[in-house]
Amino acid sequence: MQPIGKRRWAIAEGFIPAKSHGPEPLMTSHETACILNAGSKDAHVRITIFFSDREPIGPFEVVVPGQRTKHVRFNDLQTPGKIPEATDYSSVIESDVPIVVQHTRLDSRQDANALLSTIAYASAD
Amino acid sequence: MQPIGKRRWAIAEGFIPAKSHGPEPLMTSHETACILNAGSKDAHVRITIFFSDREPIGPFEVVVPGQRTKHVRFNDLQTPGKIPEATDYSSVIESDVPIVVQHTRLDSRQDANALLSTIAYASAD
Amino acid sequence: MQPIGKRRWAIAEGFIPAKSHGPEPLMTSHETACILNAGSKDAHVRITIFFSDREPIGPFEVVVPGQRTKHVRFNDLQTPGKIPEATDYSSVIESDVPIVVQHTRLDSRQDANALLSTIAYASAD
Amino acid sequence: MQPIGKRRWAIAEGFIPAKSHGPEPLMTSHETACILNAGSKDAHVRITIFFSDREPIGPFEVVVPGQRTKHVRFNDLQTPGKIPEATDYSSVIESDVPIVVQHTRLDSRQDANALLSTIAYASAD
Numbered sequence: 001m002q003p004i005g006k007r008r009w010a011i012a013e014g015f016i017p018a019k020s021h022g023p024e025p026l027m028t029s030h031e032t033a034c035i036l037n038a039g040s041k042d043a044h045v046r047i048t049i050f051f052s053d054r055e056p057i058g059p060f061e062v063v064v065p066g067q068r069t070k071h072v073r074f075n076d077l078q079t080p081g082k083i084p085e086a087t088d089y090s091s092v093i094e095s096d097v098p099i100v101v102q103h104t105r106l107d108s109r110q111d112a113n114a115l116l117s118t119i120a121y122a123s124a125d
Numbered sequence: 126m127q128p129i130g131k132r133r134w135a136i137a138e139g140f141i142p143a144k145s146h147g148p149e150p151l152m153t154s155h156e157t158a159c160i161l162n163a164g165s166k167d168a169h170v171r172i173t174i175f176f177s178d179r180e181p182i183g184p185f186e187v188v189v190p191g192q193r194t195k196h197v198r199f200n201d202l203q204t205p206g207k208i209p210e211a212t213d214y215s216s217v218i219e220s221d222v223p224i225v226v227q228h229t230r231l232d233s234r235q236d237a238n239a240l241l242s243t244i245a246y247a248s249a250d
Numbered sequence: 251m252q253p254i255g256k257r258r259w260a261i262a263e264g265f266i267p268a269k270s271h272g273p274e275p276l277m278t279s280h281e282t283a284c285i286l287n288a289g290s291k292d293a294h295v296r297i298t299i300f301f302s303d304r305e306p307i308g309p310f311e312v313v314v315p316g317q318r319t320k321h322v323r324f325n326d327l328q329t330p331g332k333i334p335e336a337t338d339y340s341s342v343i344e345s346d347v348p349i350v351v352q353h354t355r356l357d358s359r360q361d362a363n364a365l366l367s368t369i370a371y372a373s374a375d
Numbered sequence: 376m377q378p379i380g381k382r383r384w385a386i387a388e389g390f391i392p393a394k395s396h397g398p399e400p401l402m403t404s405h406e407t408a409c410i411l412n413a414g415s416k417d418a419h420v421r422i423t424i425f426f427s428d429r430e431p432i433g434p435f436e437v438v439v440p441g442q443r444t445k446h447v448r449f450n451d452l453q454t455p456g457k458i459p460e461a462t463d464y465s466s467v468i469e470s471d472v473p474i475v476v477q478h479t480r481l482d483s484r485q486d487a488n489a490l491l492s493t494i495a496y497a498s499a500d
Contacts, residue, residue: 001173001181001217004133004135004217004246004248005135005246005248008379010379010380010411010413010475011411011475011477012409012410012411012444012475012476012477012494013407013409013446013477013479013492014409014444015446021235022234022235026211026234027234027235032138034137034138034139034213034215035137036135036136036137036175036215036217038135038173038175038215038217048376048413050411050413050442050443050444051443051444052443052444052445052446053443055442056376056442067175067180067181068175068176068177068178069137069139069175069176069177069213069214069215070177070213071138071140071177071213086401088409088444088445088446089444090409090411090413090444090475092376092379092411092413100135100136100137100215100246101137102136102137102138102243102246103492104138104241105490105492106239107488107490108235109397109401109402109488110396110397110402110483110486110487110488111235111236111237111362111486111487112235112236112237112238112239112361112362112486112487113232113234113235113239113487114239114364114481114487114488114489114490115230115232115239115240115241115490116241116479116490116491116492117138117228117230117241117242117243117492118243118368118477118492118493118494119137119243119244119245119246119494120494121379121380121475121477121494121497122246123379123380126298126306126342129258129260129342129371129373130260130371130373146360147359147360151336151359152359152360157263159262159263159264159338159340160262161260161261161262161300161340161342163260163298163300163340163342192300192305192306193300193301193302193303194262194264194300194301194302194338194339194340195302195338196263196265196302196338224262225260225261225262225340225371226262227261227262227263227368227371229263229366231364233360236360236361236362236487237360237361237362237363237364237486237487238357238359238360238364239364239489240355240357240364240365240366241366242263242353242355242366242367242368243368243493244262244368244369244370244371247371251423251431251467254383254385254467254496254498255385255496255498271485272484272485276461276484277484277485282388284387284388284389284463284465285387286385286386286387286425286465286467288385288423288425288465288467317425317430317431318425318426318427318428319387319389319425319426319427319463319464319465320427320463321388321390321427321463350385350386350387350465350496351387352386352387352388352493352496354388354491356489358485361485361486361487362485362486362487362488362489363482363484363485363489364489365480365482365489365490365491366491367388367478367480367491367492367493368493369387369493369494369495369496372496
């Protein structure tokens with residue numbers, strides 16, 4: 001299959017709720033960058049996190065093999081740092097081959113979970 | 126009416142929750158690719174599903190007649206395979222005429238249902 | 251202010267839930283096309299509704315004055331027909347001047363309401 | 376990092392629910408424009424609010440420093456006016472450097488909160 005997507009994406013919203021209801025890890029409040037690499041070459045992906053009041057951290061490096069998807073939980077990113085909970089952030093996702101990126105949050109702070117999702121912003125670059 | 130849309134779309138998020146609350150089939154947890162074919166010719170649509178740890182499956186073939194919409198439940202796709210529940214996936218949707226694709230999930234794992242939706246990524250191809 | 255947007259939009263998802271919990275009309279299950287006309291000239295908007303198993307109906311005609319927004323509830327459209335509840339549909343929204351269109355659903359079938367929203371698909375035409 | 380985004384954005388949906396359940400300010404019903412400025416220069420951002428039945432108000436002026444994000448709560452905007460609750464509105468967001476804008480609502484009118492989010496509309500201008 002032909003590759004699909006762009007090499008540079010941004011997600012302006014970012015917030016990992018600090019509370020959760022329900023069984024872990026499925027119902028744990030979390031945010032995800034879903035990354036599709038429909039082409040045949042591995043995608044070397046670099047995620048940079050921006051905050052309101054401190055320097056950006058990154059890049060977080062992720063490999064998405066050819067013809068695979070990876071749903072990256074921002075909660076799970078470890079190197080070069082952790083994203084604090086209950087903190088506003090944004091992200092830029094860069095790849096060496098075309099990818100498609102979608103942003104999702106599951107918020108289980110109250111009794112029933114809430115969801116949001118949107119296609120990320122694809123740069124024409 | 127003039128056709129509207131593109132011939133190649135992608136949805137990077139995909140996850141069919143394995144539990145549901147409420148009457149079937151309306152409140153069953155599900156994911157949908159809503160496909161609009163506003164032009165007059167039938168759309169021959171091919172859906173390919175990508176996973177994190179195995180080969181893609183597809184194409185699932187769907188016909189959307191001219192001037193019709195079809196809200197395709199990923200849960201219901203049967204040939205050439207089933208999409209397992211509680212599993213991360215992504216999809217690419219290809220058509221021979223312009224279509225518009227929107228992605229929706231209804232998640233009724235907890236007492237009240239949650240919803241997400243986004244326009245899919247439209248390739249310029 | 252300069253106009254912003256496009257003249258031709260589509261929303262592939264459409265479904266008005268048939269049940270509601272909570273006070274009317276705010277918490278009544280509904281779908282909305284939010285239309286922004288940031289320019290100075292009135293926008294003459296025509297909405298066409300597509301179904302899975304019958305001919306499209308429309309155009310529903312709406313005027314959005316210059317420098318105004320109108321949040322059109324699909325539930326309230328009357329002429330030339332009503333959109334049935336609990337029925338899959340899609341919509342195409344056409345205007346004589348640039349507009350911006352966003353789609354929202356409030357679903358109050360279960361005890362707590364759920365929401366979805368997405369920017370509509372903007373045609374380059 | 377290279378800047379990413381556009382200088383002119385619109386959000387057609389806007390509605391601040393008038394009721395809330397849960398602890399303030401996190402669970403207060405609110406709407407947010409999340410603004411990412413990934414470049415190195417400060418972004419001077421001007422937000423104009425459009426209504427269905429009165430003149431627009433604005434610009435609300437916000438500075439997003441270089442390499443920072445700002446999640447602007449519409450509820451908190453004060454000058455040159457307040458956005459009334461339970462009122463339909465839309466917004467146009469303009470910047471002197473490229474930014475990325477995403478729209479989010481948390482609605483806690485009923486027992487469990489609901490969320491919606493979408494990328495805003497990016498003008499090619």
